[in-house]
Amino acid sequence: MADTWGDFKSFEGKKFETFDSEFTKQTSELIGGQDLTACFQCAKCSAGCPVSDKVNIQIHEVMRMLLFGMKEVLDTDMVWLCTTCYTCQERCPQGIDITDILFGLKNIAFTKGKSPQGYVTARQGLYDTGRLYAPTDWEREDMELGDVPEFNVEDTKKILDKTGLMKLKEDE
Ligand code: SF4
Ligand code: SF4
DSSP: OBSSSOSBOOOTTOOOOOOOHHHHHHHHHTTTTOOGGGOOOOOHHHHHOTTTTTOSSOHHHHHHHHHTTOGGGGGBTHHHHOOOOOHHHHHOTTOOOHHHHHHHHHHHHHHTTOSBHHHHHHHHHHHHHSOSSOOOHHHHHHTTOOSOOOOOHHHHHHHHHHHTTTTOOTTO
16 A cells, blocks of 8 residues: 555656556546547646646646556556546546546556555445544534434445445455
8 A cells, every 4th residue: 555645756857668558548448448649738637627736747647647558647646636526527628538537547546556545444444334534422512413323334334335335456
Protein backbone atom coordinates (compact mmCIF):
# COMPACT_ATOMS: atom_id res chain seq x y z
CA MET A 1 0.00 0.00 0.00
CA ALA A 2 1.14 3.51 -0.72
CA ASP A 3 1.78 5.82 2.21
CA THR A 4 1.18 9.03 0.27
CA TRP A 5 -1.08 10.36 -2.44
CA GLY A 6 0.98 8.97 -5.29
CA ASP A 7 4.71 8.54 -5.68
CA PHE A 8 4.88 10.08 -9.16
CA LYS A 9 5.24 13.79 -8.44
CA SER A 10 6.85 15.26 -11.56
CA PHE A 11 8.02 14.57 -15.10
CA GLU A 12 11.23 16.47 -14.46
CA GLY A 13 14.38 14.47 -15.12
CA LYS A 14 12.47 11.33 -16.11
CA LYS A 15 12.93 9.42 -19.32
CA PHE A 16 10.23 7.14 -20.67
CA GLU A 17 11.51 4.81 -23.33
CA THR A 18 8.90 2.07 -23.31
CA PHE A 19 5.25 2.83 -23.83
CA ASP A 20 2.71 0.12 -23.26
CA SER A 21 0.03 0.06 -25.96
CA GLU A 22 -1.80 -2.71 -24.10
CA PHE A 23 -2.22 -0.38 -21.13
CA THR A 24 -3.62 2.33 -23.42
CA LYS A 25 -6.07 -0.25 -24.77
CA GLN A 26 -6.99 -1.35 -21.24
CA THR A 27 -7.75 2.22 -20.15
CA SER A 28 -9.68 2.94 -23.34
CA GLU A 29 -11.83 -0.09 -22.56
CA LEU A 30 -12.72 1.51 -19.22
CA ILE A 31 -14.79 3.97 -21.26
CA GLY A 32 -16.21 1.61 -23.82
CA GLY A 33 -13.25 1.74 -26.19
CA GLN A 34 -13.28 5.53 -26.74
CA ASP A 35 -10.34 6.73 -28.79
CA LEU A 36 -7.86 8.44 -26.46
CA THR A 37 -6.11 10.08 -29.40
CA ALA A 38 -9.17 12.37 -29.55
CA CYS A 39 -7.59 14.33 -26.67
CA PHE A 40 -5.77 17.26 -28.24
CA GLN A 41 -4.41 18.62 -24.94
CA CYS A 42 -6.51 21.77 -24.74
CA ALA A 43 -6.37 21.46 -20.91
CA LYS A 44 -9.96 22.62 -20.55
CA CYS A 45 -10.40 19.69 -18.16
CA SER A 46 -7.59 20.91 -15.90
CA ALA A 47 -8.81 24.51 -16.07
CA GLY A 48 -12.08 23.53 -14.39
CA CYS A 49 -10.76 20.89 -12.03
CA PRO A 50 -11.36 21.84 -8.37
CA VAL A 51 -8.27 19.96 -7.16
CA SER A 52 -5.89 21.33 -9.81
CA ASP A 53 -4.01 23.34 -7.18
CA LYS A 54 -3.69 20.27 -4.93
CA VAL A 55 -2.27 17.72 -7.36
CA ASN A 56 1.20 17.29 -8.80
CA ILE A 57 -0.05 15.86 -12.08
CA GLN A 58 -2.96 17.61 -13.81
CA ILE A 59 -5.82 15.73 -15.40
CA HIS A 60 -4.87 16.67 -18.98
CA GLU A 61 -1.40 15.26 -18.22
CA VAL A 62 -3.04 12.09 -16.96
CA MET A 63 -4.87 11.85 -20.28
CA ARG A 64 -1.59 12.17 -22.18
CA MET A 65 0.05 9.55 -19.98
CA LEU A 66 -2.79 7.16 -20.79
CA LEU A 67 -2.44 7.76 -24.50
CA PHE A 68 1.25 6.98 -24.24
CA GLY A 69 0.55 3.85 -22.21
CA MET A 70 2.48 5.09 -19.22
CA LYS A 71 1.61 2.87 -16.28
CA GLU A 72 3.24 5.44 -13.99
CA VAL A 73 -0.15 7.16 -14.15
CA LEU A 74 -1.25 4.72 -11.42
CA ASP A 75 1.26 6.41 -9.11
CA THR A 76 -0.08 9.93 -9.62
CA ASP A 77 -1.96 11.75 -6.91
CA MET A 78 -4.75 12.68 -9.33
CA VAL A 79 -6.03 9.12 -9.24
CA TRP A 80 -6.84 9.48 -5.53
CA LEU A 81 -7.42 13.21 -5.06
CA CYS A 82 -10.00 13.42 -7.85
CA THR A 83 -13.35 14.19 -6.24
CA THR A 84 -15.23 12.60 -9.18
CA CYS A 85 -17.13 15.85 -9.65
CA TYR A 86 -17.41 15.27 -13.42
CA THR A 87 -16.47 18.87 -14.29
CA CYS A 88 -13.68 17.73 -16.62
CA GLN A 89 -15.97 15.29 -18.37
CA GLU A 90 -18.62 17.97 -18.86
CA ARG A 91 -16.06 20.43 -20.23
CA CYS A 92 -14.15 18.16 -22.60
CA PRO A 93 -14.82 19.36 -26.16
CA GLN A 94 -14.00 15.88 -27.41
CA GLY A 95 -16.59 14.18 -25.23
CA ILE A 96 -14.09 11.91 -23.51
CA ASP A 97 -15.42 10.22 -20.36
CA ILE A 98 -12.52 11.42 -18.26
CA THR A 99 -14.02 10.92 -14.80
CA ASP A 100 -15.12 7.41 -15.65
CA ILE A 101 -11.53 6.59 -16.55
CA LEU A 102 -10.46 7.76 -13.10
CA PHE A 103 -12.90 5.38 -11.40
CA GLY A 104 -11.31 2.56 -13.39
CA LEU A 105 -7.77 3.72 -12.60
CA LYS A 106 -8.59 3.63 -8.89
CA ASN A 107 -9.66 0.02 -9.24
CA ILE A 108 -6.58 -0.95 -11.25
CA ALA A 109 -4.31 0.85 -8.78
CA PHE A 110 -5.98 -0.94 -5.87
CA THR A 111 -5.42 -4.38 -7.35
CA LYS A 112 -1.75 -3.52 -7.73
CA GLY A 113 -1.39 -2.47 -4.11
CA LYS A 114 -1.04 1.20 -5.02
CA SER A 115 -3.96 2.61 -3.06
CA PRO A 116 -3.30 4.81 -0.02
CA GLN A 117 -3.49 2.93 3.27
CA GLY A 118 -6.31 5.20 4.47
CA TYR A 119 -8.64 3.89 1.77
CA VAL A 120 -7.88 0.28 2.62
CA THR A 121 -8.41 0.87 6.34
CA ALA A 122 -11.61 2.82 5.77
CA ARG A 123 -13.07 0.11 3.56
CA GLN A 124 -12.32 -2.60 6.11
CA GLY A 125 -13.63 -0.45 8.96
CA LEU A 126 -16.86 0.23 7.12
CA TYR A 127 -17.34 -3.47 6.50
CA ASP A 128 -16.48 -4.54 10.04
CA THR A 129 -18.42 -1.88 11.93
CA GLY A 130 -20.92 -0.48 9.43
CA ARG A 131 -19.49 2.99 10.05
CA LEU A 132 -16.77 5.20 8.67
CA TYR A 133 -16.96 7.35 11.76
CA ALA A 134 -18.29 6.58 15.23
CA PRO A 135 -20.38 9.50 16.52
CA THR A 136 -20.28 10.05 20.26
CA ASP A 137 -23.26 10.60 22.53
CA TRP A 138 -22.01 14.07 23.50
CA GLU A 139 -21.83 15.13 19.88
CA ARG A 140 -25.40 14.00 19.41
CA GLU A 141 -26.44 15.79 22.58
CA ASP A 142 -25.07 19.04 21.13
CA MET A 143 -27.44 18.54 18.21
CA GLU A 144 -30.27 17.60 20.56
CA LEU A 145 -30.36 14.04 19.27
CA GLY A 146 -30.87 10.89 21.34
CA ASP A 147 -28.24 8.23 22.09
CA VAL A 148 -26.36 6.61 19.24
CA PRO A 149 -28.79 3.99 17.95
CA GLU A 150 -27.78 0.33 18.02
CA PHE A 151 -27.78 -1.48 14.74
CA ASN A 152 -27.05 -4.98 13.57
CA VAL A 153 -23.73 -4.98 11.71
CA GLU A 154 -24.62 -8.28 10.07
CA ASP A 155 -27.43 -6.49 8.26
CA THR A 156 -25.10 -3.78 7.01
CA LYS A 157 -22.65 -6.46 5.89
CA LYS A 158 -25.38 -8.05 3.79
CA ILE A 159 -26.04 -4.68 2.13
CA LEU A 160 -22.33 -4.04 1.57
CA ASP A 161 -21.90 -7.55 0.16
CA LYS A 162 -24.58 -6.74 -2.40
CA THR A 163 -22.75 -3.54 -3.40
CA GLY A 164 -19.58 -5.60 -3.95
CA LEU A 165 -17.61 -3.38 -1.56
CA MET A 166 -15.12 -6.08 -0.63
CA LYS A 167 -15.06 -7.81 -4.00
CA LEU A 168 -12.03 -6.00 -5.38
CA LYS A 169 -8.87 -7.68 -4.11
CA GLU A 170 -5.22 -6.80 -4.33
CA ASP A 171 -3.30 -8.68 -7.03
CA GLU A 172 -6.47 -9.71 -8.85
S1 SF4 B 1 -10.60 18.67 -22.13
FE1 SF4 B 1 -10.63 16.76 -23.32
S2 SF4 B 1 -9.45 17.23 -25.18
FE2 SF4 B 1 -8.99 18.84 -23.69
S3 SF4 B 1 -7.12 18.13 -22.63
FE3 SF4 B 1 -8.87 17.45 -21.42
S4 SF4 B 1 -9.29 15.37 -22.16
FE4 SF4 B 1 -8.01 16.36 -23.69
S1 SF4 C 1 -13.77 14.68 -11.91
FE1 SF4 C 1 -11.76 14.69 -10.88
S2 SF4 C 1 -10.29 15.24 -12.43
FE2 SF4 C 1 -12.33 15.79 -13.22
S3 SF4 C 1 -12.61 17.94 -12.66
FE3 SF4 C 1 -13.52 16.74 -11.02
S4 SF4 C 1 -11.85 16.47 -9.52
FE4 SF4 C 1 -10.90 17.16 -11.45
